[in-house]
Every structure is written in C-alpha cells, then in structure tokens.
Amino acid sequence: MTLSLVVLLPFLGAIAAPLFAQAGRTAIAIASSVPALLALATLFPMWSTLAEGGAIVQTLEWLPQLGINFSFRLDGLSLMFALLILLIGLLIILYARYYLKPSENIGKFYAMLLCFMGSMLGIVLSSNLLLMMVFWELTSLTSFLLISFWNHKQDARRGARMALAITGGGGLALLAGILLIGRIVGSFELDVVLAAGDQIKAHALYPYALTLVLLGAFTKSAQFPFHFWLPHAMQAPTPVSAYLHSATMVKAGIFLMARLYPALAGTEQWFFMVSFTGMATLLIGAYVALFKHDLKGLLAYSTVSHLGLITLLLGMGTKLAAVAALFHIINHAIFKASLFMAAGIIDHETGSRDMRQINGLWHFMPHTATLAMVAAASMAGVPLLNGFLSKEMFFAEALSLNLPGIWAWVPPIVATLAGIFAVAYSARFIHDVFFNGAPRNLPIYPPHEPPRYMKIPVEILVVACILVGVFPAFSVGPLLQAAASATLGGEVPDYGLAVFHGFNLPLMMSLAAFVGGLLMYSQRHKLFEFHARFREIDEKAVFEAVVSWVVERARSLTALLENGSLQRYATLLVLSAVVVALAPLWGMTLIGSDGLTPIDWPTAIGAAILIFCTFATVYIRRERLTSLIMLSVVGLFVSLTFARLSAPDLAMTQISVEVVTIVLLMLALFYLPSWTPSEDSKARHVRDLTLAGVAGLGMAAVTLAMLTSPFSSISDYFIENSKPGGGGTNVVNVILVDFRGFDTLGEITVLAIAALGIYAMLRNRELQAPSTDGQGHPWAFDAHPTMLKQMSRPLLPLALMVSAYIFLRGHNLPGGGFIAGLITAIALLIQYIASGNHWTQARVNLRYHNVLALGLFFATVAGAASLMFDYPFLTSTFTYLTWPVVGKFEVASALVFDLGVYLTVVGATLLALVSLGKLTPTGRPMSRTEARQES
Numbered sequence: 001m002t003l004s005l006v007v008l009l010p011f012l013g014a015i016a017a018p019l020f021a022q023a024g025r026t027a028i029a030i031a032s033s034v035p036a037l038l039a040l041a042t043l044f045p046m047w048s049t050l051a052e053g054g055a056i057v058q059t060l061e062w063l064p065q066l067g068i069n070f071s072f073r074l075d076g077l078s079l080m081f082a083l084l085i086l087l088i089g090l091l092i093i094l095y096a097r098y099y100l101k102p103s104e105n106i107g108k109f110y111a112m113l114l115c116f117m118g119s120m121l122g123i124v125l126s127s128n129l130l131l132m133m134v135f136w137e138l139t140s141l142t143s144f145l146l147i148s149f150w151n152h153k154q155d156a157r158r159g160a161r162m163a164l165a166i167t168g169g170g171g172l173a174l175l176a177g178i179l180l181i182g183r184i185v186g187s188f189e190l191d192v193v194l195a196a197g198d199q200i201k202a203h204a205l206y207p208y209a210l211t212l213v214l215l216g217a218f219t220k221s222a223q224f225p226f227h228f229w230l231p232h233a234m235q236a237p238t239p240v241s242a243y244l245h246s247a248t249m250v251k252a253g254i255f256l257m258a259r260l261y262p263a264l265a266g267t268e269q270w271f272f273m274v275s276f277t278g279m280a281t282l283l284i285g286a287y288v289a290l291f292k293h294d295l296k297g298l299l300a301y302s303t304v305s306h307l308g309l310i311t312l313l314l315g316m317g318t319k320l321a322a323v324a325a326l327f328h329i330i331n332h333a334i335f336k337a338s339l340f341m342a343a344g345i346i347d348h349e350t351g352s353r354d355m356r357q358i359n360g361l362w363h364f365m366p367h368t369a370t371l372a373m374v375a376a377a378s379m380a381g382v383p384l385l386n387g388f389l390s391k392e393m394f395f396a397e398a399l400s401l402n403l404p405g406i407w408a409w410v411p412p413i414v415a416t417l418a419g420i421f422a423v424a425y426s427a428r429f430i431h432d433v434f435f436n437g438a439p440r441n442l443p444i445y446p447p448h449e450p451p452r453y454m455k456i457p458v459e460i461l462v463v464a465c466i467l468v469g470v471f472p473a474f475s476v477g478p479l480l481q482a483a484a485s486a487t488l489g490g491e492v493p494d495y496g497l498a499v500f501h502g503f504n505l506p507l508m509m510s511l512a513a514f515v516g517g518l519l520m521y522s523q524r525h526k527l528f529e530f531h532a533r534f535r536e537i538d539e540k541a542v543f544e545a546v547v548s549w550v551v552e553r554a555r556s557l558t559a560l561l562e563n564g565s566l567q568r569y570a571t572l573l574v575l576s577a578v579v580v581a582l583a584p585l586w587g588m589t590l591i592g593s594d595g596l597t598p599i600d601w602p603t604a605i606g607a608a609i610l611i612f613c614t615f616a617t618v619y620i621r622r623e624r625l626t627s628l629i630m631l632s633v634v635g636l637f638v639s640l641t642f643a644r645l646s647a648p649d650l651a652m653t654q655i656s657v658e659v660v661t662i663v664l665l666m667l668a669l670f671y672l673p674s675w676t677p678s679e680d681s682k683a684r685h686v687r688d689l690t691l692a693g694v695a696g697l698g699m700a701a702v703t704l705a706m707l708t709s710p711f712s713s714i715s716d717y718f719i720e721n722s723k724p725g726g727g728g729t730n731v732v733n734v735i736l737v738d739f740r741g742f743d744t745l746g747e748i749t750v751l752a753i754a755a756l757g758i759y760a761m762l763r764n765r766e767l768q769a770p771s772t773d774g775q776g777h778p779w780a781f782d783a784h785p786t787m788l789k790q791m792s793r794p795l796l797p798l799a800l801m802v803s804a805y806i807f808l809r810g811h812n813l814p815g816g817g818f819i820a821g822l823i824t825a826i827a828l829l830i831q832y833i834a835s836g837n838h839w840t841q842a843r844v845n846l847r848y849h850n851v852l853a854l855g856l857f858f859a860t861v862a863g864a865a866s867l868m869f870d871y872p873f874l875t876s877t878f879t880y881l882t883w884p885v886v887g888k889f890e891v892a893s894a895l896v897f898d899l900g901v902y903l904t905v906v907g908a909t910l911l912a913l914v915s916l917g918k919l920t921p922t923g924r925p926m927s928r929t930e931a932r933q934e935s
Contacts, residue, residue, distance in 0.1 A: 036093070076486040140164055302422070334461050784834060822905060857900070
C-alpha cells in the first residue's frame with residue numbers, strides 16, 4: 001500500500017514537524033519538507049507504468065458490504081496533481097520560513113499546511129468515491145484553519161467562515177451526488193464508475209447526480225455564482241494564498257470534473273451547465289480583476305477567471321479541449337503561485353498591497369520586479385512563456401466548436417474578450433507596481449529586496465514558466481500525455497506542443513488580445529470612471545446578511561419549538577413518530593395466520609405487576625422518589641421478562657443498566673424537591689392521554705401483527721455461524737464483537753461523546769443542595785453512614801472478580817464487555833456513594849477520560865489489525881490453546897475489542913455519574929445552620 005503511505009506521510013509530518021519549532025524556523029521548515037520529499041521518492045519508481053498509459057490501483061478492504069474500501073489509484077491525472085501538490089508545497093514550505101514572523105506560531109502553521117497537503121493528496125489518489133469524499137471535507141476544514149491563521153483579524157475570521165460555508169455546502173451536495181452514482185452503478189470504486197459512463201448517462205437519475213456533483217465542484221473551484229468566497233479568503237497569509245488558492249484547493253473541483261469526465265461528460269446537460277458556468281466565471285473574474293486596487297485582490301479575481309477558463313474547456317466536451325484544460329492547469333499553477341509569492345514579498349517589504357501606493361518598486365527591488373514581470377507576462381499570454389501555449393489551445397478550441405448559427409461566434413468572442421482583460425490586468429500589475437512614478441506613503445520605506453532564500457521559490461517557478469514556454473514537449477509533454485490518457489479513458493487525439501504553429505486564426509486572436517489589452521490599459525482612467533458609476537456589490541455584506549437572516553429564522557423556529565418544557569418536547573417527538581408511522585402501517589393486517597403463545601399464570605402475574613407499576617409511575621409522578629421506586633420495579637420486571645423469554649444476555653444488561661439509571665436519577669433528585677406541584681390543565685391531560693393512547697395502541701397493533709404473521713428470521717444464520725465463524729457459542733456476544741462489530745464501535749463512540757458532553761457541561765459547576773427534603777425533614781448530617789461503608793468495601797473485590805468472570809466467559813456464555821463494564825462501574829460507584837469522592841479517588845486514582853480513550857483505542861486497534869493481513873476492518877480470528885491446569889482455552893482477537901467496550905463503558909459511566917456527584921462542593925448537603933448563614 002505505497003499509495004496510502006504517500007497520503008499518510010504529510011499527516012505524520014503534521015504531528016512530528018511542530019516538535020522542531022523550538023529548534024528554530026529553519027529546522028521546522030526542513031522537518032516539514034521531509035514528508036513531501038519522501039512522497040516524491042515513493043512516486044518516482046511508478047512513472048514507467050504511468051508513462052505507458054497504465055494505472056496503479058491498490059485496495060485494502062474495509063467495509064466491502066457498504067462499498068467503502070481504502071482504495072488508491074495512481075494514473076497520469078492523479079500523478080499530475082500529486083506533483084503540483086508536492087512540488088509547489090515544498091516551495092511554499094521554504095517561502096513561509098522567511099515570510100512568517102518569528103513571533104508567530106510557525107509550528108501550528110506547518111502542521112495545518114501538512115494536513116492540507118495530505119488531504120489534497122487523498123483527494124487525487126483516492127480510488128473510492130466515498131473515501132475521496134472524506135478527504136474532500138478535510139480540505140475544507142484545514143483550509144478554514146489556514147485562512148483564519150491570523151485569527152486576531154476579523155476579516156480573516158469572516159473570510160474563513162465564508163469559505164467553509166460555501167465549500168462545506170457544496171460538499172453536502174457532492175456527497176448526495178456520489179451516493180446517486182453509487183446507486184446507479186452499484187459501486188463506489190472509481191474503476192467501475194468510469195467504465196459505466198454510458199450506464200450513468202442513460203439513467204433517469206443522471207441529471208440529478210450530475211447537478212449535485214457539479215455543485216460540489218463549482219463551490220470548491222469558485223465558479224459563478226459561488227466565486228465570491230475566494231477573494232475574501234485572501235486575508236490568509238500569502239503562503240496560504242499561493243498554495244491553496246492557485247495550485248491546490250481551488251483545483252480540487254477542476255480535478256473532480258476531470259476525474260469523472262469519462263463517466264459524466266458528453267451530454268447536452270454537461271455542455272450547457274459546465275461551459276456556460278465557466279464562461280460566466282471567466283468574464284466576471286477578468287472584468288473585476290482589472291479594477292481591484294489590492295494586489296492579492298487582483299490576483300484572486302484573475303484566479304477566478306482562469307478557473308472559469310479551465311471549466312469552460314472541460315465543458316466543451318471535445319477531447320482536445322480537455323487536453324488544453326489539463327495543460328492550463330499546469331501553467332496556471334506555475335505562474336499564479338509565483339505571482340502570489342511575489343505579491344507576498346512586496347507586502348512583506350513595503351507593508352502595503354495597495355497598488356495606489358506601491359509604485360516605482362523597480363528602483364528598489366529590481367530582482368523581485370523582474371521575476372514578477374515574467375510571471376505576469378505568462379499570465380497575459382506573452383509568447384515564449386507557458387501561459388501563451390495553453391491560451392493558444394484555448395483559442396483554437398473556441399473556434400472549433402460547431403454551434404448553430406450566431407452561437408458559433410460566442411466562444412471566440414468570449415475567449416478574445418477574456419484575453420484582452422487578461423493582458424490589461426497583467427499590464428496594470430506590471431506598470432502600477434514597478435513603474436508609474438514613486439511610492440506613496442508606504443508603511444515601510446525604503447523597500448528593499450527580501451532575504452535571498454525567500455526569492456528561490458519564485459525563481460524556480462519563473463524558470464519553469466520559461467522552460468515550459470520554450471520547450472513544452474520536453475518539459476511537460478510526457479506528463480500531459482499521461483494525464484490526458486487517464487482523463488479521456490485511454491484514447492488521446494493528436495495535438496502539438498510547439499512554440500509556433502504558423503500564422504493562423506488563434507495567433508491572430510492572441511495578437512488582437514495583446515493589442516486590445518494594452519489599449520484597454522491605456523484608457524484605464526476612463527474605464528475606472530465608467531466602473532465607478534455602478535454600485536459595487538459587497539459580497540461579504542450580502543453573505544453576512546444571508547447568514548444573519550438564516551440565524552434569525554432558526555432562532556424563531558427554535559423559540560417556537562423549544563420553550564424549556566420537557567413535556568412539549570416529548571409530545572412533539574411522540575406525535576412525529578405517530579404521524580410518520582401511520583401512513584406505511586395503514587391497512588396492515590392486525591392478526592395473522594399464526595397463533596399466539598399461550599400465557600401461563602406466572603407470566604400473567606408478572607405482566608399485571610409490570611402494567612400496574614407503569615400506571616403507578618405516571619399517576620404519582622409528582623411524588624418523585626415514590627415514582628422512581630415504581631419505575632425501578634418496571635425495570636426489574638422487564639429484566640425478568642427477558643429472562644423468561646430465554647434472553648439472559650438482555651436480562652443481565654437490563655438489570656445492570658437499571659441500577660446505573662436509578663443511581664443517576666437519585667443523584668439528580670438530590671438537587672430537586674421530592675414533590676412537584678400540579679401545573680397540568682385538563683386540556684393538556686386530554687391531549688396527553690389521547691396521544692399516549694394512540695401511540696400505545698399503535699405499538700400493540702404492530703406487535704400483534706408481527707407475532708401472528710409468518711416471517712423468516714436471520715437468527716438461523718448467526719446460530720449456524722457463531723461457532724465456526726466467530727469462535728463463540730454465545731451468539732449475542734459474537735454478533736456484538738464480530739458480525740456487527742462496526743455497529744458496536746459506533747455505539748461506544750457515541751457513549752464516549754455523551755459522557756464527555758456531560759463532563760463538559762458540569763465541569764466547574766457547583767450546586768448547593770437543599771437543606772431539607774420536600775416535607776421539611778432535614779437530611780442526615782452523616783453523609784456516609786458507617787454501616788454502608790463497612791458493607792460496601794469488602795464487596796468491591798468480590799464485584800470486580802464477578803466482573804472479570806462475566807467478561808472472560810462472554811464469548812461462550814451470557815456476559816461480555818458491556819455487562820462486565822456496567823458491573824465494574826456499579827462496584828466503583830457504590831464506593832463513591834458509601835465513602836465519598838475524596839476517599840474513593842484517593843484509592844481509585846483513575847482519570848476516566850483516559851479510561852475512555854484507552855477503550856476506544858483498544859476497540860479501534862482490534863478492528864484495524866485485520867487490515868494488516870488484507871482482511872476487512874474488524875475481521876476477527878480465534879484459536880485454541882492448551883494451558884496448564886486450565887486446559888483447552890479459546891483465544892479470540894475479539895476479546896481485545898470486547899476489552900475496548902469494557903473500558904469505554906466503565907469510563908463513560910463513571911465520568912458522567914461522578915461529575916454529577918461532584919456538583920455539591922462539600923460532598924454533602926448544607927445543614928440548616930449553613931443554609932441560614934448562606935441566606
């Protein structure tokens with residue numbers, strides 16, 4: 001699984017690199033570059049396979065029944081993006097070492113940068129769409145952290161929130177689209193999806209799947225009308241802008257369209273949605289870029305425009321247009337990353353990005369100016385630079401579209417107009433920044449060249465602009481060929497990567513764009529006056545207004561539903577369940593052909609007691625302690641019912657849970673009056689009785705229909721396979737730790753989260769219990785009676801021994817980690833109740849957070865260990881050993897998983913209950929004297 005190692009290396013680096021922060025900025029920069037270098041070294045031997053048009057797919061099964069596997073794929077397209085991510089990432093690491101101030105948290109910065117690098121590699125190398133979706137969301141989260149790195153700035157926080165909201169919303173749409181594709185194809189594996197292009201496009205769900213996938217791609221790649229988040233993300237440090245917003249993150253949506261090109265492209269819906277969106281983005285970004293005074297703002301909108309250009313090429317639907325799109329992806333990443341870094345140098349050395357201030361920098365920073373001007377010329381499409389070549393291919397494809405009538409003129413006109421604007425804003429970048437008089441009111445004056453090594457990344461990228469522009473076939477030809485083959489499904493049309501293709505119409509369009517752009521820039525003052533007549537839309541204000549409106553509507557709906565009344569919540573919950581269940585169950589046959597099991601007298605008596613206590617609990621609900629006693633009887637008889645119906649595991653679990661629940665409620669009641677005044681009206685009584693009656697009768701009808709209808713059970717399968725497949729005779733426990741182990745892992749994770757939530761809510765909170773009960777009787781002054789202490793302490797080792805016995809026998813007899821964990825928790829909890837927090841904690845020195853973490857660790861490791869042997873996640877194994885004295889003994893890997901369940905249950909239960917027990921700081925209620933003094 002070398003490809004998984006390529007993805008994993010940056011994440012490991014994110015953990016290790018901050019450890020070098022104390023050694024200095026150079027040390028942490030070197031440490032941060034090691035994962036990228038190792039990843040490149042890992043990819044290098046695979047080039048020979050990819051150069052021949054092949055692909056390397058490595059799969060490790062995880063949850064094959066759900067279509068979720070650790071599948072990674074390396075072909076020409078993913079290699080092209082991986083090289084951009086790793087090579088430009090290395091340059092950004094070096095650049096950031098000199099850009100960031102010594103006082104900034106550089107360890108945090110490099111850790112987040114490496115996490116983002118790993119997330120992007122995960123996107124481009126994933127061969128499973130659901131796995132790719134995980135990394136897709138990780139890029140949104142890590143980019144949010146990087147954009148808001150300067151979180152002391154309000155604009156940075158707002159820009160990060162905007163980016164997360166837009167790309168996160170698009171991610172939800174993409175997830176829905178991927179699920180639809182999986183439904184159509186029957187698999188989420190990329191090989192299967194790409195081979196099923198005709199099937200997908202012929203399916204009735206194709207329009208919906210395509211729309212949802214494109215929403216995800218458009219939001220990520222800042223396409224109109226979602227383009228506005230990208231310029232506002234420029235409040236991030238320049239290394240972030242140079243990496244995320246020119247070479248990597250904004251290219252993720254482009255990559256997705258290229259990746260799924262064989263499966264989704266080639267239809268009218270694809271053509272109209274993708275090409276028209278790209279066309280609108282191309283023109284809007286190019287127009288707005290010309291009028292931006294902020295240097296990074298100009299580059300941001302030019303990035304939007306070029307992303308629109310690539311999207312337009314992919315939307316055209318021709319093979320040569322797709323090749324041109326891939327070529328421009330490479331070229332744009334090279335010249336735009338260098339331009340962003342040059343802009344960062346200018347900001348670093350002048351203290352400003354306002355082009356109305358930073359004029360005439362050629363005299364102060366000639367080296368930086370030369371580098372920036374070459375990169376800007378490439379962005380404008382000047383010959384002998386890489387941007388010129390892909391622009392020529394774009395013009396040629398715009399001319400080759402066979403659209404009907406006047407529509408045939410639209411693509412060439414749009415392409416030429418976008419080229420004119422590109423030359424104009426590039427000329428403004430060059431002239432206004434490096435010439436056009438002298439600097440005005442610079443915060444740092446006089447500006448000077450940056451440190452020598454800070455310019456090296458820019459120099460490397462500028463040399464790449466020239467190298468690709470002069471020797472395209474030699475420099476990027478093989479890589480582009482491999483990427484095109486992977487994108488188009490193998491067959492690549494003939495195309496030429498020559499500097500000069502003769503005097504043809506695309507060259508004339510380039511000349512017209514160049515001359516037109518210079519003329520446009522020469523008339524910039526008139527254009528600025530014209531632009532000033534229109535009210536500029538503040539996207540940030542609009543976004544904040546929309547967010548505020550949504551928040552207000554949410555608050556109104558919340559106020560309508562939530563009034564602090566638990567009774568209302570229960571009413572709405574039961575009513576919703578009744579309404580949802582009514583439609584599918586209407587017309588159900590109440591009594592089937594099978595008869596009911598005869599009722600014997602012990603069962604009837606137990607049922608009568610259960611029913612009586614249930615009604616008594618409701619009837620005397622205001623007398624809380626008495627009602628709680630009745631409720632405990634209900635729980636006891638439910639446990640007896642399980643035992644009567646031959647479900648000893650459920651009976652043991654129920655009785656253990658019942659004890660823990662009663663203790664929890666007793667602790668809660670300690671802070672409440674023992675009697676509650678009546679506040680119910682007759683109308684509410686009628687409502688509640690009606691709703692309870694409908695729900696109860698409905699459940700009774702469903703139960704009756706199920707018990708009297710013939711059905712086929714899956715229990716036979718588990719009974720037959722429990723011993724040979726799971727190594728245990730206790731079917732229930734084998735199901736929990738083997739057959740349905742993933743469900744159990746999810747359940748204990750939720751349990752741990754709930755316990756941590758309770759702890760967080762009650763941490764550092766103090767409540768003073770009332771000094772008397774509801775009848776005015778004072779509490780006993782001795783909070784921990786001697787008899788209770790003397791009885792409970794000897795019981796602890798006995799209870800722990802029983803817990804260990806129940807745990808070890810769980811695979812073959814009723815028991816297991818969950819029940820054993822509850823028994824252990826009850827045994828320790830009794831010590832807290834009998835002897836108090838201070839006495840118990842002095843002897844049971846456990847941090848239940850650590851117990852929780854250890855339990856989840858054991859459960860996860862037990863599941864992941866099977867991956868090392870090429871088995872799906874949570875596959876268990878077992879064997880038999882003969883031990884002295886004990887004899888033949890079963891050893892199962894599921895025991896480790898069960899140990900994780902045990903520790904999680906112990907940690908979660910005690911963390912929650914002990915936190916609740918600590919609400920009274922003194923460990924006992926106030927005496928009457930203390931209460932009077934307090935009042």
